[in-house]
Structure formats: structure tokens, C-alpha cells
Amino acid sequence: MTTDTADRTTRTDGADTWAVLLPPGRYEAERLVHHDTLELIGAEGSQPRLGDQVAVLADAPSRLVALGRVTDVGDLCPEEPPAERVEPRLVITYTRRSFDTPVSADALTVEGPVTPLDPTAFQALADQLGPPPPRQSWMVSLNLPIEAVSPAEAVREFWAYVQELGPRELPAFVWPSGNELAMQAFVLGEEANQDPEEDD
Template identity: 75%
Template sequence: MTTDTAHRVNGATRADGTGAWAVLLPAGRFDAERLVHHDTLELTGLTDARPRPGDQVAVLADDPPRLVALGRVAAATGQRREDPDDPQSERAETPLVVTYTRRAFDEPVPADALTLDGPVTALDPDAFQELADRLGPPPQRRSWLVSLDLPIEADSPAEAVRLFWAYVQELGPRELPAFVSPSGDELAMQAFVLGTEANQDPEEDD
């Protein structure tokens, strides 16, 4: 694979021609990525150096700087027009698309040593690898039981289900407690709100 490296500012490439970058999540995006699973991260408004498809990406949250995910740049799908029915309309910006390869939103690692030039910063591949190694080996995947119980008043089962999904869409993970336990160990059930464990027993708050 040959890659034009002229666009890389203060960066370097690996032997295979791929580069390494740090991408800073926009304000407020960290919670959105932490609360709901996404396969990709799309960013717009990038006017300076841009990663190329296949480049490795360290996704960072700011204040304080911390590594929250790893990924690779996906191939661009081409510019889209603002109005697809109007061939004369201006072309919309093509976003930078990063496909996640590792997530650490629940347990981010410090990245204070990095100096960021803006939303996108070129990294030396060795610096990228050193940062990625801080995550350690990926945890073993296992089966979990996740449930959401809502008391709903309705005139029929079908109406109750419709109201259930309406509440889920309206309130979402920021307000509704989800209950999760390892498969086969329901006694270990925990409630989560806003992506973190939340006590649902009012007597324990006293």
C-alpha cells in the first residue's frame, strides 16, 4: 500500500505506509459515545490535516486528556449534496469516519503526556503504540442479561408496548435505570444510569 505522506504534519508512518493520529472528541460527545454503543465515530468541521483510510487513531477525551478508544480510519464515501434532489446544491462536507477497534469509555487511561494541536493531531507511531499499550489486553467477553422494567398503565398489552418504547425513546439511558447481571447469576444484578452503577434502593440512601 502506498500512501502520500505530504499531508502529515509533524507525524510519521509505519513501514506499511499507515499513519497514527490522536482525535479529540468534541465537547459533550464523550457521554453520547459512552451511553450508547456505536460501531463508528463520525467527525466534521476538520479543516487541517486529515488522516487517510487505514490510519490508526487514538480517540481522546479532554479535561483531563485521556484515551477512551482506538480505531482505524474508514474509507470516505464521497461528498454528499446538501439537497440530494437538487444537482446544483452545494456539496456537504464528508465526515472523518473512524471504525472502533477497542473501547475504553468506562475505564479511560491518562494521556497527559500528549501535546494536541487541535481536534486532530499527527502522532509518531511509537507514541501511538505506547499509548495503546496502556490499555492492556482486552477483557474477556461474557454473556450478560440486561433488562428494563417500566410500570405502564394502558388499555391493552399492545398499547402498553407502544408506550414502553415511547418512554424508552424519550428518556433513554440518561434517565432510565437498566438492570444487568452475569448470565446465570441474577443475584449479582446491578442498576446502571448514565452508564454508571446507581443505587435503586431508597432505604440504603438514608
């Protein structure tokens, strides 16, 4: 696997900005659990190089959900031959996320999972995204009633439920630190009403 960044000086296409389309189901996964990187395997055609900038898109409709930088490239080799089963591998480290508030990318023409992107178009997208909002402290809680014979067993049962049900079924409660009255419940990465009396 070659990772020499000097290779970038010999490229002929002149492109160092790219559009990458999230694989099916990955957008939902990114909204549920924090990831530092996006790894793509098997994307054919021209490939970004180390250090290239990437606009990460979700499809249908086309939306910009993150910006990133290529931090690893190469081939994913199976443990055993044949060599023709080697698949290209691309790792993108996120530099800016906006999975909850994406911006429209309808004006882009994307051909396949990895598409060269004009630097001007990339910058226009990044400008729409804007700077990241300021970070603040949040309190996050997950409360489950557990029947058990001891505190230790209750904790084990708790983690078993968390692993089995996860963020797709269990509501997590979140509120700004110091303002518990602003508590909200989230399921599937979105706010969810937990008060049956308020249901229609």
C-alpha cells in the same frame, strides 16, 4: 470523493497514526449507547488517510478512550451550492473501546480535533490500554409499570417511555448470566443506587 488507498504511498508527512479529540458531549453519548463508528465533520487541517490508526481521546483531563482505524474520508456536500460550504468528513471504525476505563493521555500535546501522532507515542498508548478483557454473557432488563387496557397498548406505552426518557433517565438492570443476585442498576452509563433506604 477519492478513496483510493494507493494515495497513502504518496503522502509526504510520513504519519499514519493520529490523535482524535471527541467533540463536546460525544464521550457521554458513547458511554450511553454503543456505536461502531465515530464520524467527524468540519475538522480542518491535515487529515488521516484510509487505513490510518487513530487514538480517540476525551478532554479535560486528557484520556485515551478508544482505538480505531480510518474507514472513510471525503467531503460532506450540501444538497445545494455554494461549494465553499463543503465540509471535510472523517469516519473512524472502533477497534478497541475503553470508555468505562480510560487511561491517562496527559503527556500528549493535542492541537485541535485531529493531530498527527508519532507512531511510538501511539503504541505506548495502545500498550497502556492493553488487550480487551474477555467477553461474557449478561442479562439486561428494563422494567416499567405501565397502566393500559391491553397488553398491546402496554407495549406501545413502554416503547414511548423508552424513546422519551432513554438511558439518561431510565435505570437498566444488568447481571452476569446465571447470577441474578449480582444485579446492578445503571443510569447515565454508571452504576446507580435504586434503593432509597440506602441513600444518605
